[in-house]
Structures are given as structure tokens and as C-alpha cells.
Amino acid sequence: MAEVKLINVWKKFGEVVAVQDMNLHIKDGEFMILLGPSGCGKTTTLRMIAGLEEPTKGQIYVGDKLVADPEKGVFVPPKDRDIAMVFQSYALYPHMTVYDNIAFPLKLRKVPKQEIDKRVREVAEMLGLTELLKRKPRELSGGQRQRVALGRAIVRKPQVFLMDEPLSNLDAKLRVKMRAELKKLQRQLGVTTIYVTHDQVEAMTMGDRIAVINQGVLQQVGTPDEVYNKPANVFVGGFIGSPAMNFLDASIVEDERGVWVDFGEFRLKLLEDQAEVLRELNYIGKEVIFGIRPEDLYDAMFAQVKIPGENMVRAVVDIVENLGSERIVHLRVGNITFVGAFHAESMVKEGQEVDVVFDMKKVHIFDKKTEKAIF
Amino acid sequence: MVKVSMKYKVTINIVAWMIGILLLIPLFGLVMASIRPFSEVVSGWWILKNAHFTLENYIDVLDRGFARNILNSIIIAGFATILPLLVSGMAAYGFTSFSFPVKTMLFLTLVAIQVVPQQAVIIPLLKLFRDLGLYNHMYGIILVHSAFALPWTIFFLRNFFMSIPKDYEEAAKIDGLGSVGIYFRIILPIALPAIISVAVVQFIFAWQDLFFAITLLRPENWPASAGITKFVSRYNPNWGQLTAAGVLTILVPLLVYVALQKYYMKGVSGGIKG
Numbered sequence: 001m002a003e004v005k006l007i008n009v010w011k012k013f014g015e016v017v018a019v020q021d022m023n024l025h026i027k028d029g030e031f032m033i034l035l036g037p038s039g040c041g042k043t044t045t046l047r048m049i050a051g052l053e054e055p056t057k058g059q060i061y062v063g064d065k066l067v068a069d070p071e072k073g074v075f076v077p078p079k080d081r082d083i084a085m086v087f088q089s090y091a092l093y094p095h096m097t098v099y100d101n102i103a104f105p106l107k108l109r110k111v112p113k114q115e116i117d118k119r120v121r122e123v124a125e126m127l128g129l130t131e132l133l134k135r136k137p138r139e140l141s142g143g144q145r146q147r148v149a150l151g152r153a154i155v156r157k158p159q160v161f162l163m164d165e166p167l168s169n170l171d172a173k174l175r176v177k178m179r180a181e182l183k184k185l186q187r188q189l190g191v192t193t194i195y196v197t198h199d200q201v202e203a204m205t206m207g208d209r210i211a212v213i214n215q216g217v218l219q220q221v222g223t224p225d226e227v228y229n230k231p232a233n234v235f236v237g238g239f240i241g242s243p244a245m246n247f248l249d250a251s252i253v254e255d256e257r258g259v260w261v262d263f264g265e266f267r268l269k270l271l272e273d274q275a276e277v278l279r280e281l282n283y284i285g286k287e288v289i290f291g292i293r294p295e296d297l298y299d300a301m302f303a304q305v306k307i308p309g310e311n312m313v314r315a316v317v318d319i320v321e322n323l324g325s326e327r328i329v330h331l332r333v334g335n336i337t338f339v340g341a342f343h344a345e346s347m348v349k350e351g352q353e354v355d356v357v358f359d360m361k362k363v364h365i366f367d368k369k370t371e372k373a374i375f
Numbered sequence: 376m377v378k379v380s381m382k383y384k385v386t387i388n389i390v391a392w393m394i395g396i397l398l399l400i401p402l403f404g405l406v407m408a409s410i411r412p413f414s415e416v417v418s419g420w421w422i423l424k425n426a427h428f429t430l431e432n433y434i435d436v437l438d439r440g441f442a443r444n445i446l447n448s449i450i451i452a453g454f455a456t457i458l459p460l461l462v463s464g465m466a467a468y469g470f471t472s473f474s475f476p477v478k479t480m481l482f483l484t485l486v487a488i489q490v491v492p493q494q495a496v497i498i499p500l501l502k503l504f505r506d507l508g509l510y511n512h513m514y515g516i517i518l519v520h521s522a523f524a525l526p527w528t529i530f531f532l533r534n535f536f537m538s539i540p541k542d543y544e545e546a547a548k549i550d551g552l553g554s555v556g557i558y559f560r561i562i563l564p565i566a567l568p569a570i571i572s573v574a575v576v577q578f579i580f581a582w583q584d585l586f587f588a589i590t591l592l593r594p595e596n597w598p599a600s601a602g603i604t605k606f607v608s609r610y611n612p613n614w615g616q617l618t619a620a621g622v623l624t625i626l627v628p629l630l631v632y633v634a635l636q637k638y639y640m641k642g643v644s645g646g647i648k649g
Contacts, residue, residue: 050545050549051548051549052545052548052549077548078545078548078549079548079549079550079551079552083549084549085545085546085549087542087545087546088542089540089542090542091540091542091543091545091546093543093546093547093561093564093565094565095564095565095567104550105549105550105551108550108551108552108556109551152546152550
């Protein structure tokens with residue numbers, strides 16, 4: 001078990017900057033998720049930790065060991081980093097049986113035959129692979145292959161597991177099952193795990209902490225609750241959560257009744273502590289980006305606190321998507337559109353007008369220029 | 376899946392059988408001519424009325440030292456297959472997995488020299504052979520075949536290696552293998568069908584060579600492809616012996632092909648199933 005540290009890590013491919021000044025500290029035994037859209041640099045980061053890519057600048061530590069530092073000419077090859085990796089494609093050697101695939105890293109480390117056999121059988125038992133040990137990878141289903149790939153990683157008892165979108169090739173149902181199994185396994189083994197995914201549901205459900213990356217830049221690191229409830233910027237707010245957070249252009253105004261977010265067509269009154277922050281930071285009279293998650297909008301019929309003119313607005317229903325457990329409602333006030341996730345029993349219909357209540361405790365205000373969260 | 380009508384299936388089968396039979400007729404004639412007396416063959420090998428079968432021609436051919444020619448062919452074609460494959464496999468892996476200066480230039484050169492015909496180099500080659508003392512030595516001709524095999528085998532294998540997902544190599548790196556280990560323990564076993572395809576084609580190329588054999592070797596070292604000419608005389612070709620030698624000559628490559636056909640088809644059709 002070990003911690004992993006990335007200090008001012010850069011990776012450039014020619015002129016293209018894939019990873020920019022990344023600072024990340026993954027604690028011992030932690031399940032860390034690297035989350036971001038395709039091409040954001042999350043896999044490159046993982047590959048640099050694995051030793052499959054050399055950073056252009058910066059230092060990487062696995063445990064106390066400096067494994068990469070181009071300035072000092074340090075580059076420890078993957079096999080000496082005491083890490084194991086699970087690939088998106090599983091990368092099971094097609095010419096070897098399941099047994100040989102799992103045993104292979106141990107054979108290379110000259111582990112005695114009896115010990116190899118013992119460990120392979122233990123891992124196979126743990127992952128439910130005992131019956132499949134003599135099969136070749138092509139004779140296995142996707143889920144079984146995935147488990148063999150995990151077995152090959154576990155058998156080594158490495159300090160760190162690296163996983164590159166290991167569930168993305170599975171069908172939806174199996175993915176949900178494997179998600180839980182993987183999380184359980186990680187808890188059981190207590191091995192530091194770095195897991196790359198673009199799937200925010202995987203990130204939210206599996207990670208102890210999530211590192212959100214965009215265009216090679218680390219946007220935010222925090223627990224799933226933190227990144228969900230306190231997004232550091234517009235990107236994080238928009239990337240995490242489905243349906244995505246609503247972002248509306250607005251300006252902050254103050255009158256004798258308090259501080260308001262003014263959208264032109266309507267305005268909402270901010271809570272006193274929020275108003276205080278904006279006053280202190282000198283945002284009165286300035287343009288901002290207003291953010292609110294769809295589930296923080298209510299059909300007034302189901303809202304507990306509604307104050308007409310302060311946190312409630314009448315909107316036209318454009319489209320209703322019935323998901324069974326909730327209704328995704330596309331709303332419009334003049335030219336301003338936003339999405340609400342209403343209670344399943346809400347009876348709103350397309351074309352109808354509805355009173356929409358904003359949960360003002362849950363609103364987010366972002367700086368217009370920097371797109372960073374004010375709160 | 377595309378649904379194929381019965382009529383279409385039957386037509387395709389008839390056409391395929393006809394082409395197959397058409398191609399097999401000369402081979403069948405060759406075999407018939409080799410196992411029947413000359414007097415029967417001259418009136419048409421396809422006439423089976425009162426046919427007599429004999430292995431006399433084969434015994435005569437082997438008595439006249441043709442076994443030695445077959446053995447020479449096996450030695451030449453065998454080594455001229457193994458040697459270039461040893462080199463080209465590693466070279467192709469180098470072209471696939473490593474970056475080095477002038478890599479593209481070198482690869483393009485390899486592609487380009489494939490078009491140089493054997494006849495264009497034979498005179499300088501002959502002089503080189505004399506100077507180096509390689510003339511009339513089997514290892515000399517093995518080297519020539521190997522040299523001619525390298526460009527196309529590297530080209531073919533490099534293309535195949537490119538189709539092997541990088542993940543295997545990277546997984547092996549993490550598991551603890553170095554480049555040499557990755558090549559021998561991961562890439563080669565995965566690429567076995569492609570390597571066998573190349574081996575079969577190269578073996579047949581080397582086996583059927585006549586040009587280099589008669590130019591670079593004296594008759595005592597000739598392989599079967601050249602040795603067969605001793606059964607041809609200007610006025611009275613011995614058809615029985617000639618055809619028997621012909622059958623013996625094609626027997627080895629045929630056996631090689633039949634034995635490795637499963638891998639050959641996989642290698643040609645491509646694809647890695649993991």
C-alpha cells in the first residue's frame with residue numbers, strides 16, 4: 001500500500017499540452033477517480049503513473065520512491081514501480097489460459113511454483129474464476145474477462161492499482177454489478193487505487209475522492225459530495241450531475257429588500273449569507289453566471305418553502321420527459337430556458353404554465369470571466 | 376447476416392468446383408504420367424482402359440540421384456525460410472514499436488527495393504560470390520534467398536504487428552517483461568499465424584527457384600527445381616521419369632502447405648482474437 005504524489009507534472013506531445021501542471025496527492029488506500037471528458041488528459045496522467053509515458057516536467061512518487069523526474073533523469077520502468085494495471089481492453093494474453101494469464105506476472109518475478117499455484121487459486125476463488133482456469137480468453141464473456149484482468153492485477157499484491165476505464169466495455173447491467181464488486185474488492189484489499197473514467201455515475205458511486213480534469217488541467221479534487229454540492233467552477237458543475245446543472249447569465253443587484261440575481265425576465269432573492277459574500281467580494285452590479293441543479297427546482301405544488309416574487313417564478317413547460325421516478329421538465333421564462341427534475345407525481349403538461357420554486361440554499365454563483373465558483 | 380438464396384449457393388458451388396477441377400487436371404495428368412508406362416501415356420493419360428500402374432519411374436528417378444536434389448532443396452528452402460524470418464520478425468517489431476532516426480526513410484527503402492528483379496543483380500552478385508568464395512556453396516544461395524526475402528517479410532510482418540493492440544505490450548511491460556521478452560513471449564505467439572503464412576510463402580518461393588540455383592550452384596549442388604532438368608534431353612525426353620521427378624518436387628511444399636494450412640488461412644485473413 002502506498003500513496004501516490006504528482007508534483008507540477010506536465011506532459012506535452014509535440015506542441016500539444018496533454019497534462020498541465022498537475023498536482024495530486026492520492027492517499028494510502030484511497031480509491032481516487034480521475035474523471036473528465038475524452039481527451040482531457042486523465043488516461044495520460046494514469047499512464048505517467050504507470051510508467052508507460054514519461055512526464056515532460058515534474059515529479060511522480062509512488063510511496064516514498066521517486067519514479068519519474070525528467071530534470072533529474074529519473075525514470076523507473078513500469079515493472080519496478082510495484083503497480084498493477086487493468087486496461088480498458090483487459091489486454092489478456094490471447095495465447096495463454098486464464099491460469100497462465102493470472103500467473104504470468106508471478107512467473108516473471110520468479111515466485112516459486114507452489115506459491116504461484118496457491119495465489120492463483122486464491123485469487124480465482126475470490127473472483128469466482130475457479131471453473132474457468134483452463135479456458136483461453138476468447139472462450140470467456142466480457143464480465144469474465146474483466147475479472148481475469150482484475151485477477152492478474154490482484155495476484156501481484158501491488159502497492160497501487162491503476163484502472164483505465166475497466167467497465168466501459170461491459171453492458172449496462174453488468175457494469176452496475178461490477179461497479180459494486182470492484183468497490184467491495186478495493187475495500188477488502190485496501191490497495192491504493194487510481195481509476196480513470198468519463199462516467200460520472202461510476203465516479204460518484206465508487207470513489208473516495210474524485211479529481212475532475214479538463215483540457216489537461218486539474219479542476220477540482222474532492223469527495224463525491226464536495227464536487228457535486230460545491231463545484232469549483234462552471235466546468236465541474238456542468239460535468240457532474242445528470243441532467244446537467246442549469247447555467248443562466250445574470251447580474252447581481254441590490255435594493256432596500258436585499259440582494260437579487262437579476263435575469264432580466266425575472267429575479268431571485270439571495271439568502272442573507274450569500275448576499276454578504278457578494279457584497280464583500282464586490283459583485284454588486286456585476287455580471288455573473290447563475291447555476292442551479294435541476295433537482296433543486298420544484299413544482300410549487302410540491303415545494304415546502306415558496307415565496308412568490310422571491311424564489312418562485314411562473315414558467316412555460318416546453319417538454320416533459322417522464323423517467324418514471326421523476327419528470328425532466330424543460331421550462332421557459334421569456335427567452336430564458338432551464339431544466340427542472342420534478343417529482344414523479346407532478347402533473348405538469350407541455351404548453352402549460354407552472355410555478356417553479358428555486359431552492360435558494362442550493363444555488364451557485366460563478367464569476368463571469370474566470371468561471372470560478374463564488375459559492 | 377446476408378441471406379443467400381439456394382440458387383446462388385448452387386451456382387457458386389458449381390463454378391468453384393469447375394475452376395478447381397480445371398486447375399487440378401494438369402496435376403492429375405502429371406501423376407498419371409508418372410505411374411503409367413510411357414506407351415500408355417502417349418495415347419492419352421486420361422484413357423484408363425487396360426491401364427497399368429507402376430512405380431518404376433520413381434525408382435529410376437531416385438536411382439539417378441534425385442533424392443540428393445530433394446535433400447538440397449529441403450536444406451536450401453528450409454534455411455532460406457528460417458534465417459530471414461528470424462531477422463525480419465525482430466526488424467518488423469522494431470519498425471512497429473520503437474522510434475529511431477530515419478525510421479520512415481528506412482522503411483520506404485525496404486518497400487522500394489522489393490521491386491528490384493533478380494535478373495538485375497545477378498551479374499554483380501555472381502562476381503561477389505566468386506570474390507567471397509560463396510559460389511557453388513549452399514549457404515551462399517541461402518543468403519541470397521534470405522536477402523530477397525527480407526524486404527517483403529519485414530513489410531508483411533510489420534503490417535501484422537501494427538494490428539496487434541498496444542495494450543498487450545503495455546500489460547507485459549507492467550507485468551515485468553523487457554522489449555526482448557515482450558517480443559518472444561507475447562508478440563511472437565500472438566503473431567504465429569502471420570509468421571507461419573510468411574514461412575509457407577517464403578518456403579515455396581525458395582523451393583521453386585531455378586534462376587539463382589542454376590547460376591550460383593554447380594549441378595552437384597542443385598536443388599530439385601534445377602535437378603529436374605537432367606531428365607530432359609533434346610531428342611528423347613523421358614516423360615515417365617520427368618513427371619515422376621515433377622511429382623516428387625511438388626510433394627514437399629504440398630505437405631508443408633497442408634500441414635500448416637490452418638495457420639496460413641488465419642494469417643492471411645488476419646485478426647487477433649483475444
